[in-house]
Amino acid sequence: MSQFQPIEATALSTLITQQPVLLVDVRNEDEVMRGRIPNAIHIPLSMLPVEYQKLEDASHVVFYCHSGVRSALAADFAASKGFAHVYNLTGGVIAWARAGYDFVNQ
Secondary structure (H helix, E strand, O other): OOOEEEHHHHHHHHHHHHOOEEEEEEOHHHHHHOOEEOOOOEEOOHHHHHHHHHHHOOEEEEEOOOOOOHHHHHHHEEEEOOOOOEEOOOOOOHHHHHHOOOOOOO
8 A cells, every 4th residue: 555644834844954855736737827835846646647757866755736635646646656755745835825935936
């Protein structure tokens, strides 16, 4: 059974300062245009099965979406492919914003 870990916004902010972390935004293009977490790459959830090789060099991968549902699917997929340190941002960008963290535009 594949496994990933949920991660809260504050814990993610700390993890980013301590480890090399690959942030993966799995939202649709129109959602990403409204802002994304700094240093995140964009791989829409529908494209993950054909683009997951882009994650292979990452030691820690954190997926996020709007509320955490699509990114949970993405995290589960990545874990099933053998990635060891896979996280899902609990609450997605909604939680990130509520915690007071910044976004950048494309």
